[in-house]
Structures are given as structure tokens and as C-alpha cells.
Amino acid sequence: MTEKSASKAQAITSEVRRRIVDREWRQGDRIPDEAELAVEFGVARATVNKALQLLAEEGLLDRKRRAGTHVTVNPARKATLTIPIVREQIEGAGMEYSHRVVAQKRSPLPAEAAARMALPEGRVLIHLRTVHYGDGRPFQVEDRWINPVAAPGAEAIDFQRINANEWLVRNFPWSRADMAFSAENADARNARLLETRQGTALLILQRTTFNDLGAITSARLAFHPGYMLIATP
Amino acid sequence: MTEKSASKAQAITSEVRRRIVDREWRQGDRIPDEAELAVEFGVARATVNKALQLLAEEGLLDRKRRAGTHVTVNPARKATLTIPIVREQIEGAGMEYSHRVVAQKRSPLPAEAAARMALPEGRVLIHLRTVHYGDGRPFQVEDRWINPVAAPGAEAIDFQRINANEWLVRNFPWSRADMAFSAENADARNARLLETRQGTALLILQRTTFNDLGAITSARLAFHPGYMLIATP
DNA sequence: TGCGAAAATAAGTTTAGACATAGACTGGAA
DNA sequence: TTCCAGTCTATGTCTAAACTTATTTTCGCA
The missing domain is CATH 3.40.1410.10 (Chorismate lyase-like)
Known part of the structure; x- marks a missing residue:
């Protein structure tokens, strides 16, 4: 794990993001499934699940049951606006x-x-x-x-x-x-x-x-x- | 529970949101803690936690350890923009x-x-x-x-x-x-x-x-x- | 060969239990 | 009274295990 973070899930999120940005995992690639990553990172599957769901919401990953998790090919650009008072x-x-x-x-x-x-x-x-x-x-x-x-x-x-x-x-x-x-x-x-x-x-x-x-x-x-x-x- | 949803956590999210919109729980009010809600809804505390974290991200709830969960007084208005290709x-x-x-x-x-x-x-x-x-x-x-x-x-x-x-x-x-x-x-x-x-x-x-x-x-x-x-x- | 049913698989969700930790509260010392 | 240290509590996080479900793959039958 390269990143230090408050939580294990965050650390996994950062590490997976890094692998995508550094193109170790390329657009369209299928990444290892939750069980494998859980073993690699030494955590429970639920923790990996949480981390990957975060990245899926961000639009970096596409996840489908049975088909596995893939790096999004055309990531839609999302932005959050906060309209203050x-x-x-x-x-x-x-x-x-x-x-x-x-x-x-x-x-x-x-x-x-x-x-x-x-x-x-x-x-x-x-x-x-x-x-x-x-x-x-x-x-x-x-x-x-x-x-x-x-x-x-x-x-x-x-x-x-x-x-x-x-x-x-x-x-x-x-x-x-x-x-x-x-x-x-x-x-x-x-x-x-x-x-x-x-x-x-x-x-x-x-x-x-x-x-x-x-x-x-x-x-x-x-x-x-x-x-x-x-x-x- | 008034809402039918795919998941229990979602149903709880909807119900809590309804209570806030219908002003059963008012701005600034402290709401029951996770353990109490878990009993009320008949689910595990982790499920309530997931539901409330969602609403906190949305900006409807303020959560602090020990202080409990309060309905946000001045909810910042958040919006997500998707910039497609x-x-x-x-x-x-x-x-x-x-x-x-x-x-x-x-x-x-x-x-x-x-x-x-x-x-x-x-x-x-x-x-x-x-x-x-x-x-x-x-x-x-x-x-x-x-x-x-x-x-x-x-x-x-x-x-x-x-x-x-x-x-x-x-x-x-x-x-x-x-x-x-x-x-x-x-x-x-x-x-x-x-x-x-x-x-x-x-x-x-x-x-x-x-x-x-x-x-x-x-x-x-x-x-x-x-x-x-x-x-x- | 083509089709549909059955099997397999990976993610989705939930649970009970445990421990961590921020931060509010309390009581006593200065 | 003020302040500090210790206590307590509600949320934060994680785990192992089980079950659910969408989808793909396989395989037998026509």
C-alpha cells in the first residue's frame, strides 16, 4: 500500500486509483475480483467492496455482477457544486x-x-x-x-x-x-x-x-x- | 417504513429523509442514535450507519461522535454535474x-x-x-x-x-x-x-x-x- | 446448429460482534 | 473559579460469514 490514510478502505481506494492513473490497469481492463484484492491487501471482502464502490461512484470503475470490475473506458466527468448561502x-x-x-x-x-x-x-x-x-x-x-x-x-x-x-x-x-x-x-x-x-x-x-x-x-x-x-x- | 426500495439501507434513507422533509424532525433536532434506529427498523446497526452516512453526504444530517446526529440547520445546496463527451x-x-x-x-x-x-x-x-x-x-x-x-x-x-x-x-x-x-x-x-x-x-x-x-x-x-x-x- | 435450462460466478447486501476514536462531560486539584 | 485529566458515549471502521441477485457460461436436447 503506497498511501497512508485514515482507513483501510481509503487506502485501498487510493492505491487502486494510483494503479489506474499510472496505467498499470488500463482503460477497459478487468481488475482482480474483490476476493483476490481482499487477500492481496489483507482485509475483509466488505472493505474492498466499500473501496471499489467509491471508485465506481466517481466513475473510474464499472462494476457488474458476474462480469467483474473493469476500468471505465470513457469516464464521464463529474463535478460537485456547492451553492452556499x-x-x-x-x-x-x-x-x-x-x-x-x-x-x-x-x-x-x-x-x-x-x-x-x-x-x-x-x-x-x-x-x-x-x-x-x-x-x-x-x-x-x-x-x-x-x-x-x-x-x-x-x-x-x-x-x-x-x-x-x-x-x-x-x-x-x-x-x-x-x-x-x-x-x-x-x-x-x-x-x-x-x-x-x-x-x-x-x-x-x-x-x-x-x-x-x-x-x-x-x-x-x-x-x-x-x-x-x-x-x- | 413507507418506502419500498431495493435495499434496507435505502428504505431507511428514504424514511429518514421523509421525516425531515415532513418536519417530524426539525432543523437542529438531534435524532435517535444508530442503536435506537436499528431497533426501530429491525436491522443491524451497520445498516443504519450506511443509511445515515448517505444522508450526511447529501448534507441533510450532521454527525459527530459522541454528540450524535442532528438535522442540518443550513443545508448547503449540493449539485452534481455530469459533463459528457x-x-x-x-x-x-x-x-x-x-x-x-x-x-x-x-x-x-x-x-x-x-x-x-x-x-x-x-x-x-x-x-x-x-x-x-x-x-x-x-x-x-x-x-x-x-x-x-x-x-x-x-x-x-x-x-x-x-x-x-x-x-x-x-x-x-x-x-x-x-x-x-x-x-x-x-x-x-x-x-x-x-x-x-x-x-x-x-x-x-x-x-x-x-x-x-x-x-x-x-x-x-x-x-x-x-x-x-x-x-x- | 440453435436454443433454453441449469450452473457458476462476482458483485450487492446484511448481520452480529468487536474495537477505535473524537469529543462532550465530570469531578477534583490548583 | 479555572483548568486539566479521566470517563463515557455515539459514531467510525472492520471482520467473517452468510445469503441474494444479475449475468455469463455451459451443456444437453431438439
């Missing part, structure tokens, strides 16, 4: 957080948002537009619809005082979430709110969450120009 | 794939790419610019640097014939990868290659992979206007 993200960067609610009112749902939330167009929901600032400079414009049916109590909240994002996250766990990235030229309003020129390219993140009662909320976040979102593998 | 992505959408190599030559590395790859500026690498098409319409512009030190054999490949992405993925497993999203206004060249107007907002995905010998390749993908990248939770 805006305030934590800004404070984590050492800046002072503030936010301003530009609009809060009950409005009929437009077609696009209705499709995302699987609700009928025209249904009256709570509509919020908020700008989040770091050290007084605009960081993100949030355009959010909240469904009071799935998030009871939302009508009574003053989102000037409590960040909608945090209130929802703390009070309404979701069972399903959709998320999508895109790019968009800033329209007049977003340009003004983000203090940039109209037409500037903005990174857009759309996110809708659901619970048993339907869509809880759908947010459309426009980041300030030049923002880069980092993903970890 | 372009060709598979296009063919998967039912379109016919084609690509065109606009430029392939050895060039000195510019500062920006050098930083991403942790290589000295000016080092001579292989530089490729490729357009990927679906049904003849531009889908993505790829701007790629390949390091022949970490990817030996790359000099000899004719990337007109073999897609660089696929050749690298099949031949050079990586041990680390960086990935970032951003938005950018199309410059004259990208506008021409993507058959759109200059200034149009484009979604940009940058990706750099490394092995023991250093950076293998760094790619900068510009998607066609309007493209949305979907993430699954």
Missing part, C-alpha cells in the same frame, strides 16, 4: 454582507416561471427582487417566486429584515431540486442593479425546489460580471 | 455530430492558461481550436492546450480525425481536475465560429486536468447562445 459566500470572502429588497409583492406567475415550478400560469405568488452586496458592491441579483401553499407563513414575513434564501432553507427542506446554468446579456434593469452596462454577459443560475406540496420556490440568480463559479470534483 | 451529448439529443479543427499548432502558453495549468508562461504546448456541431449548427467552441509532457504521444496525433477530448479521456486518466463556470461576451472570433453576433452572452466552462506529471490539458468551452447546463442534485 449568499451571505456566507460573501462573508467567507472577507467582505461585509448587505442586501436590499428592490420589490416584494404578490403577482401572477409569468409563463416561464410557471413552467419551472409546474404551476398554472397566472397563479398569484410572492415575488421578490433582491440585490446582494459585498462591501457595498453588487454581487448578485436574485429574482425569486415563493409559493405560499408549499411554504406556509411566507406571506407574513418581512424579507427586508430576513434574507428569503436563508428563511426558506432553514424552514422548508426540499425533496427535489432542479438547477441550471446559462449566460445572458444584462437587460436594462439588471445592468442598473449590478452597476454595469447593458449587454454585459452575466452568469445565470436558476434553481427550483419542491416538497410534497409542490414547488416551494424558484430563484433566478444573476451574478456580477466576471464572476466565476468553481466546482470541485 | 461532446459527441455523446449531441448524439444523445438525437442530432448528428461533426467537428472541425480550426487550428492545431505548437504555441507558447499565454499567461492566463499558464496560471490555470501551473506551468511557466511561454512554455510551448499543443494548441487546438475546435468547433463542435450538432446537425451542422455550431454547438460549442473548444479552445484547448495539451501538455505533451503529461500526455506523451499527443504530438503525433491528428486531431482532425480523432476528437481531442475523447483521445485524452481514453488515454490519460487524471488524479485532479479543476472546473469553473463563467459568462462572457462573444468576441469577434467566437461570434463567427458560433454563427452569432459579437457581444452575445456565452456560457463558458473551463476545465484543467492533472496527473503526476503535471497538467495534462486545459480546455475552455464556449457554448452556443441560449445553452443551458442542467445539474442534478
Whole structure:
């Protein structure tokens, strides 16, 4: 075993990964079965199983009953994104957080948002537009619809005082979430709110969450120009 | 148990998730310990452990030795992105794939790419610019640097014939990868290659992979206007 | 030769039991 | 009161053994 690790399973994971990266085991090769590796590493088969399942989730191995374990030929590239709460993200960067609610009112749902939330167009929901600032400079414009049916109590909240994002996250766990990235030229309003020129390219993140009662909320976040979102593998 | 699932551990995962979503167990609450749940569900403690570890990875539970298991107060929103091989992505959408190599030559590395790859500026690498098409319409512009030190054999490949992405993925497993999203206004060249107007907002995905010998390749993908990248939770 | 049933195999899952360990708690010494 | 050392506890990990199940392989029969 070349790697020292907290656990035996981790050590085996590292060693197998090394053999793949160093091409001792090549793409498409069948690797020894769990029982053999258990003997080689001097551990129980369950431990090898755990290690190999990890690598299979990562996409490095393909495992099939009876057929054995093979090194994946075309590993799909997976990445995990962690979307922190805006305030934590800004404070984590050492800046002072503030936010301003530009609009809060009950409005009929437009077609696009209705499709995302699987609700009928025209249904009256709570509509919020908020700008989040770091050290007084605009960081993100949030355009959010909240469904009071799935998030009871939302009508009574003053989102000037409590960040909608945090209130929802703390009070309404979701069972399903959709998320999508895109790019968009800033329209007049977003340009003004983000203090940039109209037409500037903005990174857009759309996110809708659901619970048993339907869509809880759908947010459309426009980041300030030049923002880069980092993903970890 | 409300859910039927392939395995007992999965069934417990679903049931615990349900209790959290239905707010039987609230944010911050301490939940019964593994031994108690094992009795309740009539399984071994190891099975409960597996189920709860899954939910902890998902970010729904916080687990600490001796302190027990608590429902996460501010669940960080995690999403997994799968970046497929372009060709598979296009063919998967039912379109016919084609690509065109606009430029392939050895060039000195510019500062920006050098930083991403942790290589000295000016080092001579292989530089490729490729357009990927679906049904003849531009889908993505790829701007790629390949390091022949970490990817030996790359000099000899004719990337007109073999897609660089696929050749690298099949031949050079990586041990680390960086990935970032951003938005950018199309410059004259990208506008021409993507058959759109200059200034149009484009979604940009940058990706750099490394092995023991250093950076293998760094790619900068510009998607066609309007493209949305979907993430699954 | 072709086909379908039966056997074989490798991974998937579970269990009971054991020990390891982080970290919260306690009680006593300074 | 403060702090430190020791105790306790819930999770973390591992094991050996058994059973389950998807899939491939084999083999006998038509």
C-alpha cells in the first residue's frame, strides 16, 4: 500500500486509483475480483467492496455482477457544486454582507416561471427582487417566486429584515431540486442593479425546489460580471 | 417504513429523509442514535450507519461522535454535474455530430492558461481550436492546450480525425481536475465560429486536468447562445 | 446448429460482534 | 473559579460469514 490514510478502505481506494492513473490497469481492463484484492491487501471482502464502490461512484470503475470490475473506458466527468448561502459566500470572502429588497409583492406567475415550478400560469405568488452586496458592491441579483401553499407563513414575513434564501432553507427542506446554468446579456434593469452596462454577459443560475406540496420556490440568480463559479470534483 | 426500495439501507434513507422533509424532525433536532434506529427498523446497526452516512453526504444530517446526529440547520445546496463527451451529448439529443479543427499548432502558453495549468508562461504546448456541431449548427467552441509532457504521444496525433477530448479521456486518466463556470461576451472570433453576433452572452466552462506529471490539458468551452447546463442534485 | 435450462460466478447486501476514536462531560486539584 | 485529566458515549471502521441477485457460461436436447 503506497498511501497512508485514515482507513483501510481509503487506502485501498487510493492505491487502486494510483494503479489506474499510472496505467498499470488500463482503460477497459478487468481488475482482480474483490476476493483476490481482499487477500492481496489483507482485509475483509466488505472493505474492498466499500473501496471499489467509491471508485465506481466517481466513475473510474464499472462494476457488474458476474462480469467483474473493469476500468471505465470513457469516464464521464463529474463535478460537485456547492451553492452556499449568499451571505456566507460573501462573508467567507472577507467582505461585509448587505442586501436590499428592490420589490416584494404578490403577482401572477409569468409563463416561464410557471413552467419551472409546474404551476398554472397566472397563479398569484410572492415575488421578490433582491440585490446582494459585498462591501457595498453588487454581487448578485436574485429574482425569486415563493409559493405560499408549499411554504406556509411566507406571506407574513418581512424579507427586508430576513434574507428569503436563508428563511426558506432553514424552514422548508426540499425533496427535489432542479438547477441550471446559462449566460445572458444584462437587460436594462439588471445592468442598473449590478452597476454595469447593458449587454454585459452575466452568469445565470436558476434553481427550483419542491416538497410534497409542490414547488416551494424558484430563484433566478444573476451574478456580477466576471464572476466565476468553481466546482470541485 | 413507507418506502419500498431495493435495499434496507435505502428504505431507511428514504424514511429518514421523509421525516425531515415532513418536519417530524426539525432543523437542529438531534435524532435517535444508530442503536435506537436499528431497533426501530429491525436491522443491524451497520445498516443504519450506511443509511445515515448517505444522508450526511447529501448534507441533510450532521454527525459527530459522541454528540450524535442532528438535522442540518443550513443545508448547503449540493449539485452534481455530469459533463459528457461532446459527441455523446449531441448524439444523445438525437442530432448528428461533426467537428472541425480550426487550428492545431505548437504555441507558447499565454499567461492566463499558464496560471490555470501551473506551468511557466511561454512554455510551448499543443494548441487546438475546435468547433463542435450538432446537425451542422455550431454547438460549442473548444479552445484547448495539451501538455505533451503529461500526455506523451499527443504530438503525433491528428486531431482532425480523432476528437481531442475523447483521445485524452481514453488515454490519460487524471488524479485532479479543476472546473469553473463563467459568462462572457462573444468576441469577434467566437461570434463567427458560433454563427452569432459579437457581444452575445456565452456560457463558458473551463476545465484543467492533472496527473503526476503535471497538467495534462486545459480546455475552455464556449457554448452556443441560449445553452443551458442542467445539474442534478 | 440453435436454443433454453441449469450452473457458476462476482458483485450487492446484511448481520452480529468487536474495537477505535473524537469529543462532550465530570469531578477534583490548583 | 479555572483548568486539566479521566470517563463515557455515539459514531467510525472492520471482520467473517452468510445469503441474494444479475449475468455469463455451459451443456444437453431438439
